Amino acid sequence: MTDEMDEKDLAERVRLIESMMAEGRQRTARWGWTFVLWGVAYLVATAWSSGLVGGSVWSQRYLAWPVTMIAAGIATGVGISRMRKGQPATTLGRAIGATWKAMGISLFIVLMSLGISGRYETHVFVAIIGAMLGVANMASAMILKWKMQFACAVVWLASAVLACFGTEEQAGISFLAATFFCQIVFGIYAMFLESQRRKQRGVAHA
Amino acid sequence: MPELPELNPVIHGKLRLALLSLLSGVDEAEFTWLRAKTGSTDGNLGAQLAKLEEAGYVSVEKKFVMRKPQTLYRMTEAGRTALAEYVAALKELLGSAVISG
Numbered sequence: 271m272t273d274e275m276d277e278k279d280l281a282e283r284v285r286l287i288e289s290m291m292a293e294g295r296q297r298t299a300r301w302g303w304t305f306v307l308w309g310v311a312y313l314v315a316t317a318w319s320s321g322l323v324g325g326s327v328w329s330q331r332y333l334a335w336p337v338t339m340i341a342a343g344i345a346t347g348v349g350i351s352r353m354r355k356g357q358p359a360t361t362l363g364r365a366i367g368a369t370w371k372a373m374g375i376s377l378f379i380v381l382m383s384l385g386i387s388g389r390y391e392t393h394v395f396v397a398i399i400g401a402m403l404g405v406a407n408m409a410s411a412m413i414l415k416w417k418m419q420f421a422c423a424v425v426w427l428a429s430a431v432l433a434c435f436g437t438e439e440q441a442g443i444s445f446l447a448a449t450f451f452c453q454i455v456f457g458i459y460a461m462f463l464e465s466q467r468r469k470q471r472g473v474a475h476a
Numbered sequence: 477m478p479e480l481p482e483l484n485p486v487i488h489g490k491l492r493l494a495l496l497s498l499l500s501g502v503d504e505a506e507f508t509w510l511r512a513k514t515g516s517t518d519g520n521l522g523a524q525l526a527k528l529e530e531a532g533y534v535s536v537e538k539k540f541v542m543r544k545p546q547t548l549y550r551m552t553e554a555g556r557t558a559l560a561e562y563v564a565a566l567k568e569l570l571g572s573a574v575i576s577g
Contacts, residue, residue: 280570286490287497287563293513294501358505
């Protein structure tokens with residue numbers, strides 16, 4: 271290669287490869303809303319099942335968890351399918367998605383079984399939900415190397431441990447506190463980060 | 477003086493290189509996503525993807541999702557190897573340009 275244009279052309283090819291690889295890695299996925307949605311769903315289900323919500327429909331307390339969880343599951347499925355439309359599949363996305371799907375399916379089966387068998391009890395409920403959400407958050411945090419999500423995993427596991435040793439009231443309070451901090455506060459924080467990232471990307475593309 | 481490497485002509489085309497670079501970072505991608513990322517026209521994109529498919533560097537899957545047609549492109553192992561060899565050759569050529577310059 272002797273020509274200066276050739277050298278420029280090759281350097282341009284290198285820049286093209288780098289920029290396209292970076293484009294391929296960029297994600298527009300927004301997950302913060304799912305944490306907020308499920309956090310609100312847990313709080314609604316808790317309020318409904320505790321009899322804190324008045325009205326004839328809400329008097330069927332045994333329906334609180336199944337109805338709220340199924341509704342939240344459908345809303346999540348619809349939201350994710352819309353969000354993923356046209357977006358490429360990646361190994362990272364599949365790994366994180368698989369973790370949450372596996373957790374959701376397991377949790378649904380176990381909690382439904384406990385509900386149907388009549389062996390539903392606050393300690394057991396909080397211990398199971400805390401452990402499951404702790405595992406999913408921890409796996410996701412390890413894959414993404416995200417300390418804030420790891421902190422959420424620790425809070426959920428602490429809630430599960432407290433449910434094993436504490437009173438029923440303490441278990442309930444620990445569940446509500448974990449829901450507030452690890453679902454609603456963390457979800458809003460994730461949404462804020464996602465919007466910041468999108469703004470930065472917009473500036474970079476302008 | 478050592479012989480300089482040849483650049484693979486199938487990959488050297490700008491759009492084809494961009495497509496392979498994009499596909500190297502994902503499992504599979506839709507035609508529409510590739511079009512949005514490269515800013516190419518449907519005709520040109522289709523033609524370049526066909527060349528990559530002919531060379532065995534990408535595989536195509538056509539299916540229907542909720543009754544809408546969807547075309548998915550994946551990079552094959554041969555494509556991955558060819559891109560890695562192309563990048564290595566490019567580095568070697570640029571290295572020799574720096575030395576001779």
